[in-house]
Amino acid sequence: MSRLEKEIERLKSKPKDFTYEETKRILHKLEFNEYNKGKTSGSRVIFKNNKINKKIEIHKPHPNNILKAYQINEILKSLEEWRIL
DSSP: OOHHHHHHHHHHTOOTTOBHHHHHHHHHHTTOEEEEOOGGGTTEEEEEETTTTEEEEEEOOOSSSBOOHHHHHHHHHHHHHTTOO
């Protein structure tokens, strides 16, 4: 099992300590690029895959680096719907 597969399995297990950095690493490997919406975007971040013209929008967690359960669910739902996972 590759590192990416292990990371995806961890994401699918919906751990309570899944970090933004782990999410970013997985999405980059799946060809999503990270974008800020500008100076007024606050913590909102967009991950966009130009090959399939799809995007995932989330709030960067703060003050800690841990994603909320709903964010993990939204990411998984999108990736499964687009048949990436």
